[in-house]
Amino acid sequence: MTTNADLLEIPQSEQTVFNGLLIHVNHMQVTLPNGQSAMREIVSHNGGAAIVPVDADENLYMVRQHRIAVDEMTLEIPAGKLEYRGADFRDAAIRELEEETGLRAEHVELLTSAFPTPGYCNEILGIYLATGLSQHEDHPDADEFLHVEKLPLKEAVARVMTGEFRDAKTIIGILMAWYHLHGYETPSGK
Amino acid sequence: MTTNADLLEIPQSEQTVFNGLLIHVNHMQVTLPNGQSAMREIVSHNGGAAIVPVDADENLYMVRQHRIAVDEMTLEIPAGKLEYRGADFRDAAIRELEEETGLRAEHVELLTSAFPTPGYCNEILGIYLATGLSQHEDHPDADEFLHVEKLPLKEAVARVMTGEFRDAKTIIGILMAWYHLHGYETPSGK
Numbered sequence: 001m002t003t004n005a006d007l008l009e010i011p012q013s014e015q016t017v018f019n020g021l022l023i024h025v026n027h028m029q030v031t032l033p034n035g036q037s038a039m040r041e042i043v044s045h046n047g048g049a050a051i052v053p054v055d056a057d058e059n060l061y062m063v064r065q066h067r068i069a070v071d072e073m074t075l076e077i078p079a080g081k082l083e084y085r086g087a088d089f090r091d092a093a094i095r096e097l098e099e100e101t102g103l104r105a106e107h108v109e110l111l112t113s114a115f116p117t118p119g120y121c122n123e124i125l126g127i128y129l130a131t132g133l134s135q136h137e138d139h140p141d142a143d144e145f146l147h148v149e150k151l152p153l154k155e156a157v158a159r160v161m162t163g164e165f166r167d168a169k170t171i172i173g174i175l176m177a178w179y180h181l182h183g184y185e186t187p188s189g190k
Numbered sequence: 191m192t193t194n195a196d197l198l199e200i201p202q203s204e205q206t207v208f209n210g211l212l213i214h215v216n217h218m219q220v221t222l223p224n225g226q227s228a229m230r231e232i233v234s235h236n237g238g239a240a241i242v243p244v245d246a247d248e249n250l251y252m253v254r255q256h257r258i259a260v261d262e263m264t265l266e267i268p269a270g271k272l273e274y275r276g277a278d279f280r281d282a283a284i285r286e287l288e289e290e291t292g293l294r295a296e297h298v299e300l301l302t303s304a305f306p307t308p309g310y311c312n313e314i315l316g317i318y319l320a321t322g323l324s325q326h327e328d329h330p331d332a333d334e335f336l337h338v339e340k341l342p343l344k345e346a347v348a349r350v351m352t353g354e355f356r357d358a359k360t361i362i363g364i365l366m367a368w369y370h371l372h373g374y375e376t377p378s379g380k
Contacts, residue, residue, distance in 0.1 A: 004263050007256045007335050018208040018215060022231045022310055025210055030258060038333045041212045042259045043233070048309075066197045067308040068220060069232045073194050074308055081309075112353045114361060116306045118257040118264055119238075119271075120212055123307070125358075145197050145223045161369055163302045168315075168358045171304060175365040179351055 006033050009040075022081070023121075045123040049092035050079035052111065052173040053103050053130040054181070060156045060174070061101050061133075064147040075149060076167045077174070079125075089113070089126030097130055099139055101148050106132025111176040116168055127173050129180060153178060196223050199230075212271070213311075235313040239282035240269035242301065242363040243293050243320040244371070250346045250364070251291050251323075254337040265339060266357045267364070269315075279303070279316030287320055289329055291338050296322025301366040306358055317363050319370060343368060 009030040018025035024044040032038050053061040062075045080096035082089070090108060097103050111127045140146060156174045159165050165174065199220040208215035214234040222228050243251040252265045270286035272279070280298060287293050301317045330336060346364045349355050355364065 004254060004256070004337065007254065007263060007337065009256050009258050009335075011258065017210070020207070020215055020231050021217075021229070023215070023233065025208060025213070025215075027211075028258065032333060033335045036333075039211070040258055041210050043213065064194060064197065066194070066199050067305075068199050068201065068218065068230055069310055069312050070305050070308045070314075072305075072308070073197060074305075076308075079309075110353070112350070112361065113356060114358050115257075115260050115262075115264070115356050116358045117311075117313070118260045118262070118266075118357050119269075120259055121307075122259050124260075143222060143226075143228045145199075147194065147197065157369075160302070161366065163300070166303060166305050167308050168304045168306045168362060171302065171362050171366075172358060175369070176351065176361075179347075179365070 008033060012037070041120060043121040043123075044085075045121055046082040046085045046087070047089070047124040047126075048079055048081045049089045049096060049126045049128070050077050050169045050173055051093040051097045051108070051128045051130050052077050052177040053097055053101065053105065053133055054153055054177060055133045058153045058181070059150050060153045061103060062149050062151065062156070062170070063100050064149055065145070074167050075165060076170045079169060090128065093126060093128040098136065099141065100144075100146060102136045102138035103130070103133050104136055105130035111173060111180060114169070114172060125169055127169060127176070129177050153181075198223060199228075202227070231310060233311040233313075235311055236272040236275045236277070237279070237314040237316075238269055238271045239279045239286060239316045239318070240267050240359040240363055241283040241287045241298070241318045241320050242267050242367040243287055243291065243295065243323055244343055244367060245323045248343045248371070249340050250343045251293060252339050252341065252346070252360070253290050254339055255335070264357050265355060266360045269359055279314075280318065283316060283318040288326065289331065290334075290336060292326045292328035293320070293323050294326055295320035301363060301370065304359070304362060315359055317359060317366070319367050343371075
């Protein structure tokens with residue numbers, strides 16, 4: 001951090017300007033590295049967890065949903081919000097997997113803990129890989145409507161690369177799962 | 191869409207409940223597929239553009255910044271917000287590249303157009319690959335303080351996989367750029 005002291009913004013005061021159902025918004029007055037003041041609009045969110053369920057034949061389970069914020073029927077990896085800020089990401093990932101798909105996993109590994117929009121929001125998203133899957137009953141939330149779809153992980157990678165899968169956590173989960181399972185060396189060794 | 195009609199949420203009414211500097215929040219009343227009503231809190235954001243600048247030796251240029259929303263010094267690909275919703279993503283990516291790093295690119299290709307948080311926000315982020323780089327003067331915004339750092343793209347992939355690089359657009363940009371440049375077949379052909 002010593003070499004980056006000239007990047008540091010120092011908070012001076014903070015005020016909550018919106019309390020919503022899902023998010024809160026604060027206006028934070030900061031001192032910039034040059035001594036001037038600026039205002040940062042910061043969104044507060046509980047965070048979430050997502051999970052990449054891959055079976056023994058390397059099929060991926062995804063959920064199709066209507067995402068009204070972007071007005072699309074997206075195909076995403078199973079995911080959900082934390083019940084409160086500070087809740088356990090791994091527990092949430094396992095819970096969402098079973099709620100949305102009915103799958104349980106023998107092995108759940110962290111792929112990464114990502115910031116979806118660090119420029120203005122404190123949201124953290126834990127993204128996990130689930131293997132050793134077994135099928136049980138699903139039980140989505142009362143206001144959640146979704147279809148589970150199964151496809152080869154390799155096909156999912158291809159559909160990321162064509163730009164078809166556009167949800168950030170889904171892109172991250174699929175590509176990191178592929179690298180994790182297969183490595184990222186190419187035949188040329190480059 | 192016919193097979194997904196049972197997933198469709200129909201908007202009934204919408205009300206703006208917060209107008210901020212960067213975001214707006216709407217409360218949208220929707221009719222769920224089962225006929226019941228629910229309220230969706232939707233954040234409106236202009237969207238943004240990000241760019242993965244890779245030179246002829248396959249070095250990646252990144253910017254280190256203090257992201258006060260997540261209280262971290264992050265290393266991210268160059269990026270910025272659109273000036274208005276509907277502005278051109280490619281123009282914004284090229285502008286941010288030059289502002290933040292002083293680089294110009296002969297070739298700028300779309301990697302993907304991602305939704306960082308489609309569960310509650312309409313933000314779209316255009317993520318580009320820039321090659322054929324030449325160095326010019328940088329000129330960051332008055333309230334923007336950053337350091338440019340150069341590292342091999344391959345090292346950047348490794349630092350994504352260890353979980354060190356946590357910014358979603360950066361993870362997506364780096365992994366998609368690697369796949370784009372090297373393919374994702376492994377030596378075994380799996």
